[in-house]
Structure formats: C-alpha cells, structure tokens
Amino acid sequence: MLTIKQLELHYGDTRVVQDFSLALATGQIGCLLGPSGSGKSSVLRAIAGFEPLTQGEIWLGDSIVSSVTVQLPPERRKVGMVFQDYALFPHLTVAGNVGFGLHQLPVAQRRQRVMQMLELVGLTELADRAVHQLSGGQQQRVALARALAPAPALLLLDEPFSGLDADLRDALARDIRQILQHEGITALLVTHDQHEAFAMADQLGVIVQGQLQQWGSAYELYHQPVNRFVAEFIGEGHLLSVCREPAGDVRTALGALPVEAPSDACWLLVRPEDITHDDESLLKAQVISTAFRGSCYHYELKLHNGELLSCQLQSHHCHAVGEWIGIRAELAHWVFFSDAGSRKCSFR
Amino acid sequence: MKASPFWRHPQWWLLPACLLLPLLVVYASWGQFDAKLWSHLTTTVLPDYLLNSLLLAAGAGGLAALLGASLAWLLHFYQFPGRRLFQLLLILPLALPAYIIAYSYTALLDFSGPLQQGLRQLTGLGYGDYWFPQVRSVGGAICLFALVLYPYVYLLTRASLAGQSPRWQEACQTLGVSRRRYLGSVLLPLTRPAVFGGMALVMMEVFADYGTVQYFGIPTLTTGIFRTWFGMNDRTGAAQLSSLLCTLALALMLLELYSRRQLRFYHTGQAGKTLQPQQLKGVRAWLATFSVSLVLWLAFFWPALALLVWSLETPAAWLSLDYLQLLGNSLSLAALSTVLLLVVALVLVYGLRQGLPAWQQLLIRLSGLGYAVPGTVIAIGVMWPLSVFDNWLDLFMEQQFGIRTGLLLSGTVLALLLAYLVRFLAVAMQALESGISQIKPSMDQAAASLGCSRTQLLWRLHLPLLKTSLWTAALLVFVDVLKELPATLLLRPFNFDTLAVRTFELASDEQLAAAAVPALTIVLAGLLPVILLNKAALKS
Known part of the structure; x- marks a missing residue:
C-alpha cells in the first residue's frame, strides 16, 4: 500500500x-x-x-x-x-x-x-x-x-x-x-x-x-x-562486557556463556526479566536502588566487577539497599553487539 | 483563613459603584420626563441627530472595515516591496485624532487650499468653474474617520490571521478541499469576528466624536447634547439625549465583546511553522506597494506634514508664553489623571485577583464600561451630581452660616479628573491585568514560604514584575487624556485651556494655521503609544 x-x-x-x-x-x-x-x-x-x-x-x-x-x-x-x-x-x-x-x-x-x-x-x-x-x-x-x-x-x-x-x-x-x-x-x-x-x-x-x-x-x-x-530505546536493560580468556572461554560477569558468541562480540544485552532471584545462587549482586511498581519491585543491582544490572522481583520479595542477593541469569535471547554498535547474532 | 466581611473593604464595592454613578445618572434623568420638550425634539432635530450619527458610524465603520481588512489581508498573504516597513507604519494614523485630521484636510482641500490653488493655476479655471468635492460634509467626515480609524480593524484582523493555525490549511488539504473553499469556509468565518470587533471599535469612536462633526457642522447626538446643555440650558434634556447615545455605544460594546469571545475559541495559540507569504511579481507587486503607500500618505503623512509646515510658518509660536502655558496645563492635567488612574486601576485589579464574590467582580468589571461611552456622556454624568451637590451645599451653607460656597466642585479640575477616571479606567485596568496575570498565585505562595510579608510581597515581587505594564498603562492613559476633547470642553474650569481645547477653538475660528502648533503637539504625543504598540508587535 x-x-x-x-x-x-x-x-x-x-x-x-x-x-x-x-x-x-x-x-x-x-x-x-x-x-x-x-x-x-x-x-x-x-x-x-x-x-x-x-x-x-x-x-x-x-x-x-x-x-x-x-x-x-x-x-x-x-x-x-x-x-x-x-x-x-x-x-x-x-x-x-x-x-x-x-x-x-x-x-x-x-x-x-x-x-x-x-x-x-x-x-x-x-x-x-x-x-x-x-x-x-x-x-x-x-x-x-x-x-x-x-x-x-x-x-x-x-x-x-x-x-x-x-x-x-x-x-x-x-x-x-x-x-x-x-x-x-x-x-x-x-x-x-x-x-x-x-x-x-x-x-x-x-x-x-x-x-x-x-x-x-x-x-x-x-x-x-x-x-x-x-x-x-526499546525497553529496559543493561549491556555487560564480553571478555575472552586465553583458554578460549568466553565470559561475562554472569559467568561462562552457555552459547557460542560471535568472534567480535563485545557486549551482551541483559533485560530485567532475564535475571531471577535465588538465595542459593553463588552469583551475588548488591542492591543499589529499588523502586516499587505494584506487581513487582524493580531493582538496580551492581555486580562484583562494578557492572550494572536490573531485575524485577515479586513485590513481597523485599531487600534493603546495600544488601547482597543471589541472582540467576536465565536468558531466552542472546543478543550480542560488536564495539561498533551493530548486532552480530542472536540465539533462541 | 476567614474572609473579612465585604464592607471592610469599600475600595472593592463603594469605589466601583461611584465610578458607575455617572452612567446611572444619565439614565436616571428619565425620571423627569418633559413631554413638551420631547415632542419638540422628535419633530425637529432628533431625527437628524440620530440619522447623522448612525450614518456616520455605519459609513465610517464599513469603510474602515474594508480598508483595514484588505490591508491586513494583503500584508499577511503577500510579499511585496516595503512590506516590513508598512507593517510598522500602517498603525501611524492612530496618532491622529479625527478632529485634527479634519482641520488639516479642510485647510488642504478648501477653495484657498494648496490643492485647489494648484488645480486652478494648472487649468486656468476660476471660482465656480469646476466641481470639487466638499470636505465639510457627511461623506467627507466618513472618509476622514475611516482613514484615521482603520488601524483598529487592521490590527485585530492581522492578529487574527497570524493566530490561525497553519494546520487548518493542511487539514483541509488532507481532506481533499480546494484552496478556494478553505478561504471561504474556514479562513473567512474565522477572521470575521476580528473584522467586526474592529468595526465596533471604529463606530464607538465615531459616536464619541465631537470635534469633527461640530467643525463640519453636522448635527449629531454629540453636538445635540452640547446644544441642549449650553444653547437651551436644558440639563435634563441633555442627559436624556446622552442616555440615547450611551445606549448605542453600549450596544456596540456588546458586539465587540461577543466577537472577542468568539476569537478566544478561534485562536489556538499553537505556534507552528507560519505560512510563508506569497511573492507578488512585476506590476502586481508595485501596485500593492503603491496602494498601501497611498493609504499611508492620505491617512497620515499628508495631513501631518501639512501641520508641520504650517506650524513652522510661525516658529515663534512654539516658544510663546501662551503655548508654554497650554503645554503646562495639558501635561500637568494628564500627569495628575494618570497617577489617579493607575492607583485606582491597581486597587481594582488587585480586587479581581483577590477572588472577590461574583457580584463585586461584576461591579468592578462594570466600572470599566466608561471606555465605550462617549466623553460627552460621561461629562454630563459627572457634571450633574456634582452641581446638584454644589447647589445643595451652597444653599445649606448660606442658610446655616450665611456663607456662599458657589460651585465648589463642579467648576474645578476635580470634575475633569473624575471624568477621565471613568472614561479611561478600562484602558489602565486592561494593561495592568495583562501584567498581573503573569504573576501566578504560586509565586505569591513561594515568596510567602520564603518569609516574605504582604507588604514586602508588593515591593519585592509585584511592583518589579508589574513595572512594564505600569509604564504601558501610564503611557496609554496619559496620551488618551491629552487627546480627549469633548469632556475637557464641557468640564474644564473657567479660563483653563488645554492643547486639545485650544486646537478646537482656533480651528473653529478658522485660524487653522495657528491651530497647527497645539495640534502637532498632540500628534507627536500620540506617536508614543504607537511606537510602543509596534515594539510589542515586533516582539510577538
């Protein structure tokens, strides 16, 4: 038309x-x-x-x-x-x-x-x-x-x-x-x-x-x-840096990647719904701010290397600012960007 | 906080009520109905008065509407040589009071004037050999009124055209509507109230005029009021005639008010990319330039330059004691009235801001009615109660103490000041209101929360913020008072002359050249608000 x-x-x-x-x-x-x-x-x-x-x-x-x-x-x-x-x-x-x-x-x-x-x-x-x-x-x-x-x-x-x-x-x-x-x-x-x-x-x-x-x-x-x-521009989320270890492992602050990343991938997109809370998890992040949104709490988190994440947890989960909580990454979509900014590939 | 009872603040009910008194008095005059007088009036002069007043108003209103609207149209939609300059110059005629342009044109176009002399020299014709239009006629008056008053229509129409959203034209285009239909069924109806509003203002000015019609010998309601008051010494009759004129003027004011209400809905105030004026080319461009220049030449430059030339023929007149005395009288009277007007207007405008009960707000609004009412009517309305009071006091004092007080109030400057107050209050209030509306109540609250007392609030917040509108109001009323003729003529103390009065007297004695000096002074003063208006227009 x-x-x-x-x-x-x-x-x-x-x-x-x-x-x-x-x-x-x-x-x-x-x-x-x-x-x-x-x-x-x-x-x-x-x-x-x-x-x-x-x-x-x-x-x-x-x-x-x-x-x-x-x-x-x-x-x-x-x-x-x-x-x-x-x-x-x-x-x-x-x-x-x-x-x-x-x-x-x-x-x-x-x-x-x-x-x-x-x-x-x-x-x-x-x-x-x-x-x-x-x-x-x-x-x-x-x-x-x-x-x-x-x-x-x-x-x-x-x-x-x-x-x-x-x-x-x-x-x-x-x-x-x-x-x-x-x-x-x-x-x-x-x-x-x-x-x-x-x-x-x-x-x-x-x-x-x-x-x-x-x-x-x-x-x-x-x-x-x-x-x-x-x-x-669309939605919320943070980018985590991707680094390659001499051994060939590709990691982010969340740990080793379970998927294969393109060779020039520098950044991984993490949306708030990709992160869940799990007290058992060994991966910890510090709460730096919280915002109540009715059905959930929106948390801004800081990882051990200083990178930021956000996540949404059910509103009866209540954590104080400064507290370290256990988190788990459950990404359904793996979106990588090269340094130049354009997407390299994504996985389902 | 509990509001204090209204009688504790007489400035917000007694004061506006007093200002309304002159108008009420004029209507109250019908309490003494003299059937003999009225049967005399209706069979002799009244039809003439009414007919001439209406004819002049309708003719001048129509012609001014045509002139003002076409000029606004031309300047809004088309680009031609001189357009920017014309936008500034086209309101110059506002500086010329109608009576002054009338004197000027009479001298220019009379048998002995420069135009006819030149014509005779050129053609070799003598007296009575040719026909030349008579300036001192109803037709002449209509043309002159239209020439000096068209800026009212021009200004309102221009503002209305500029205030129309360019989106309207685009909306028409997306709806598949032709340009001709856009002009006819969107632009025209949306501009019409502005043209009518301007026309109503023009007609009000024509109703209020005394100087022109008296000089041209046209019997109208204003001259009739003067004749009935001075010639027949009939105050009741004069007041009753005044009430007729007042009713006509108030009807026009309603028309103007209605059109302004319409315009409020029509102006979106949405600033968009404004329409680019269309470039006129060749002959059409020069034709546009020529016709606008012709209007300007006829409406301002020719009569004003003539005054300048005549006033320079007797340069000594500018320094004569007589002129300086006139100037002193006029300036001090105008200054005194300006101060009084500003104080009263400020008090009333503050009342409106205060959130007074509806009846008090209405009363304050009504006290501004005087702007629509001819000065003659107001003068009669002021004179009557004052002279009744004077007579009563005189009688009382004589009976009680054997002292005669004579005309204690009605023969003094006080009467004049009161008349100006009633006539020009709305002008001052309007200027101040636009300033005060920019001081949001939240600013008062912010100042109060920062520990500002009520008096500090006035000095530290309101007066600095109101400075511009105070000056604007002062300038507007100052010049208005300077120009006002009929009320001054009726109410001035014995032997107290102003520039306007002297211009009128000299012109009436056919000493047109001598009248040029005071007349030109008035025109020069009149230029000040015109410049101010242009500055404001350029800013927006």
Whole structure:
C-alpha cells in the first residue's frame, strides 16, 4: 500500500531524514517510534505531501505521489491525517468538522456518512456541540472521524495521544486500533512513546537522527534489536562486557556463556526479566536502588566487577539497599553487539 | 483563613459603584420626563441627530472595515516591496485624532487650499468653474474617520490571521478541499469576528466624536447634547439625549465583546511553522506597494506634514508664553489623571485577583464600561451630581452660616479628573491585568514560604514584575487624556485651556494655521503609544 524508497528530506540546509525506506501492506498499522527531533514527523508530512523530497520516492498503491520531480498536491492524495493539535475548525460543530471533507456528496448522503463516523467513534450525542466544549479525548475522536470520513487510502496520525492523560491514552489507543482494524484501514502513526506504539501497531520502526534503524514487529524490536540504538530505546536493560580468556572461554560477569558468541562480540544485552532471584545462587549482586511498581519491585543491582544490572522481583520479595542477593541469569535471547554498535547474532 | 466581611473593604464595592454613578445618572434623568420638550425634539432635530450619527458610524465603520481588512489581508498573504516597513507604519494614523485630521484636510482641500490653488493655476479655471468635492460634509467626515480609524480593524484582523493555525490549511488539504473553499469556509468565518470587533471599535469612536462633526457642522447626538446643555440650558434634556447615545455605544460594546469571545475559541495559540507569504511579481507587486503607500500618505503623512509646515510658518509660536502655558496645563492635567488612574486601576485589579464574590467582580468589571461611552456622556454624568451637590451645599451653607460656597466642585479640575477616571479606567485596568496575570498565585505562595510579608510581597515581587505594564498603562492613559476633547470642553474650569481645547477653538475660528502648533503637539504625543504598540508587535 505504502512504499517509501530511499527518502531524503531537508529543512533548509539541514538534512533531517536520509536513506529511509519502508513498506506497509494494506490493512496494516505501522508506527514510527523515535525521540523528539528524530525526523519522524517530517516523514509523515512528506507522505501527506507537505514537504518536498530531495531524494527518493513515495508510492501509494501502484502510483508514485512524491519524488524529486513529482509532487502530487496533498488534496489529491487521498491521505487522511490526524494532527498532533487535532486542528479542528473552531467555528464548526462536531458534525460540521466531520462532514468537512465530504463536500462533494449530496446533503443526505453526507449526513448519513457523518452519523456513521460519529457512531464509529462513539460521539453520536455530541454531533451538534461546539468543539471547544469537548474534552481532549473527545476532540481526538472527532479528529479521527473527520480524517476517516472521506475514506482515505491511508491514514496518518502525528503523535495522536500526546495531549492526553496517561490512563486515557491506553484506552483510546486500544479503541482506535479496534476502529482501524474493523474498517480495514492502513495507517501510519508517529510517536515517541513505546507503550502507545506497542498497543497500536503491527509493524514498528525505530528512527534515530533521521535514519530508520530497524523495521519489524514489536517482538523483533524488543528481543532482536539490530543495534544499540534500538536496544536502548526499546525497553529496559543493561549491556555487560564480553571478555575472552586465553583458554578460549568466553565470559561475562554472569559467568561462562552457555552459547557460542560471535568472534567480535563485545557486549551482551541483559533485560530485567532475564535475571531471577535465588538465595542459593553463588552469583551475588548488591542492591543499589529499588523502586516499587505494584506487581513487582524493580531493582538496580551492581555486580562484583562494578557492572550494572536490573531485575524485577515479586513485590513481597523485599531487600534493603546495600544488601547482597543471589541472582540467576536465565536468558531466552542472546543478543550480542560488536564495539561498533551493530548486532552480530542472536540465539533462541 | 476567614474572609473579612465585604464592607471592610469599600475600595472593592463603594469605589466601583461611584465610578458607575455617572452612567446611572444619565439614565436616571428619565425620571423627569418633559413631554413638551420631547415632542419638540422628535419633530425637529432628533431625527437628524440620530440619522447623522448612525450614518456616520455605519459609513465610517464599513469603510474602515474594508480598508483595514484588505490591508491586513494583503500584508499577511503577500510579499511585496516595503512590506516590513508598512507593517510598522500602517498603525501611524492612530496618532491622529479625527478632529485634527479634519482641520488639516479642510485647510488642504478648501477653495484657498494648496490643492485647489494648484488645480486652478494648472487649468486656468476660476471660482465656480469646476466641481470639487466638499470636505465639510457627511461623506467627507466618513472618509476622514475611516482613514484615521482603520488601524483598529487592521490590527485585530492581522492578529487574527497570524493566530490561525497553519494546520487548518493542511487539514483541509488532507481532506481533499480546494484552496478556494478553505478561504471561504474556514479562513473567512474565522477572521470575521476580528473584522467586526474592529468595526465596533471604529463606530464607538465615531459616536464619541465631537470635534469633527461640530467643525463640519453636522448635527449629531454629540453636538445635540452640547446644544441642549449650553444653547437651551436644558440639563435634563441633555442627559436624556446622552442616555440615547450611551445606549448605542453600549450596544456596540456588546458586539465587540461577543466577537472577542468568539476569537478566544478561534485562536489556538499553537505556534507552528507560519505560512510563508506569497511573492507578488512585476506590476502586481508595485501596485500593492503603491496602494498601501497611498493609504499611508492620505491617512497620515499628508495631513501631518501639512501641520508641520504650517506650524513652522510661525516658529515663534512654539516658544510663546501662551503655548508654554497650554503645554503646562495639558501635561500637568494628564500627569495628575494618570497617577489617579493607575492607583485606582491597581486597587481594582488587585480586587479581581483577590477572588472577590461574583457580584463585586461584576461591579468592578462594570466600572470599566466608561471606555465605550462617549466623553460627552460621561461629562454630563459627572457634571450633574456634582452641581446638584454644589447647589445643595451652597444653599445649606448660606442658610446655616450665611456663607456662599458657589460651585465648589463642579467648576474645578476635580470634575475633569473624575471624568477621565471613568472614561479611561478600562484602558489602565486592561494593561495592568495583562501584567498581573503573569504573576501566578504560586509565586505569591513561594515568596510567602520564603518569609516574605504582604507588604514586602508588593515591593519585592509585584511592583518589579508589574513595572512594564505600569509604564504601558501610564503611557496609554496619559496620551488618551491629552487627546480627549469633548469632556475637557464641557468640564474644564473657567479660563483653563488645554492643547486639545485650544486646537478646537482656533480651528473653529478658522485660524487653522495657528491651530497647527497645539495640534502637532498632540500628534507627536500620540506617536508614543504607537511606537510602543509596534515594539510589542515586533516582539510577538
């Protein structure tokens, strides 16, 4: 449905996006995840047709919409967009906003489509309200309904939940995913919040400094990160140094590796769930801080060689700061990085 | 902490109530209804008064709206030579009071003025051989009002266009909506309240005008009030006419308030990448530059330069004792009123911040109504209670002690100060409120937690933070008082002249050249707030 090939974008003289390629199949929900200023919104605006390309191509279906020479105007792309600030028209009612893009339909059909959209987002009773009377979550639904009303081929969502409370965010993300899936809509979302990304998307990409680092499922990004950028941006965890002994043994501070590491492996990724507590274990670590998280305690630990680890233990396990506790490493995924930062291999 | 009962703080109920008194008095005048007078008025002059007032307001309002909105449109959407400079210069006409541009244009366009003289020399025609538009007419007044008052519309429209989110246009594009439809069904409705709001302000100014219409000999409600008061010596009738004018002005204020409410929802305050103005090319660019320059030339530079030339014809006038005396009177009166206005405004604004009960807040808000009400109306409203008090005191003192006190209050500067207080309080309050809103209650609490007492709070925190808005408020009201004509004319003590009054008197005696010196002084003072406005606009 959406294909981006070697996209490059500039703002003035600064290159904000480079060598950016991805493909999104019909009906899939994709997500670009990255820190602020990483260029993810620029990609979205380029797809919508607001930013000219300096390199590469953007295809919608089997027609090219953007390249260095071609730039189809935004209004002819059939790409819907939900803006970060919603950009609702303040002088129109909810229904007026939703029906704004349906001007070519006859009145009766337009009204029917508006009601259908409002039903979809659950706002039928508020059709005649002014938009400033709505709550943030309701405004966000109106923005979604407005963008969906003309039945766009692709829907873009720019940080759609950034203005909302945390608990509202999760609920709305779930609702919107359901609506999009129900309608079979292809969508691309941009966010800096990985919980949002995990809750919404089928395919995710991490973008750092204008470059797409990895494109895959949430599972792949979490368990098989291709480089340190991705490993550090997604989820928690620490890197332990890998050293080779003259005898040929390969060890980390956790002990000898039970798997074979690639020859240039320098770092091992250890996630908090890889570490369990075992009083019997000979491997000890010192508690340096604890944080209560309801279902569990999050511990920051220091190993005998000074390297750091984190782990999560059941909340009735209570250890004081400074205490040495026994730990056991149970890694399901062995993710190594070379010094240069890219992943060498991983084992299941 | 228990709130102390409201009567312990008369500054937050008695003071605003007193400030509201002049307006109430004007309406209370209907208590003495003189059927004979009113049947006389309605059959003779009243229809003319009303018709002319409404015609002037509607004509000038419409023309100013057209001019101001098109200028704002042109400067917001298009790039052409001189655009940046024009953005600064286009509000200059605010420095010209309508009565001064009226005198200036009359002298410029009259039979003996430079334009017609030049025309005759060029064509060899003589008196009566050709037709030339009469400046001193309703049409002339409408044009002149529109020329000096369009900045109200221009400023509000410009702010409204700048405040609109560029996302709206993008949203329209993603919805497949054409640019024409975006302009018609999003941009236009979102800008309309700003244009209407500016237009309401223009019409208020036209209703308040006395100097221009009196000079042009157009009978309106303001001149009618003067005539009824001085010519017919009928105070009740004058007050009743005032109440009519006041009602019209307050209706406009409601319109302005409504449009401002709309705008509050329309402006998202979201800063985004603003729209790049479109570059005009060739003839169209020069046409844009030419038309904006023409407006500026007609609305400010020509009349102001004419005043400058005339005032330099008699350079000695700038140093004459008479002029210095006028200047002294005007400056000291304005300074005195400014101090009074700032103190009262500060007290009331603090009251609003204090979280007073709703009725007291409303009372304080209402005490600012005077800004919408013509100076003539306020002067009548101030004069009446003061003269009633004076007469009562005079009678009482004579009966009791055999002393005649005469006009103790109503003939003094006190009456003037009161009128200015009522008329310009809102200006001062608005400037101070914007400053005080930046002092968050949490700052007070932080200071208190650091051991700052309430008086220290005022000196160490509030006054330094309010410094800019205090100066702004002071400058605005100072110049407003300096320019105010009708209230000064009605209330000034015997033989006490100000710059505005002398300009009016000299112009009325057809001594237009002599009027140039005080007139130019007023214009120069008027430039100060204009510069301030530009500085603020440049910052934002």
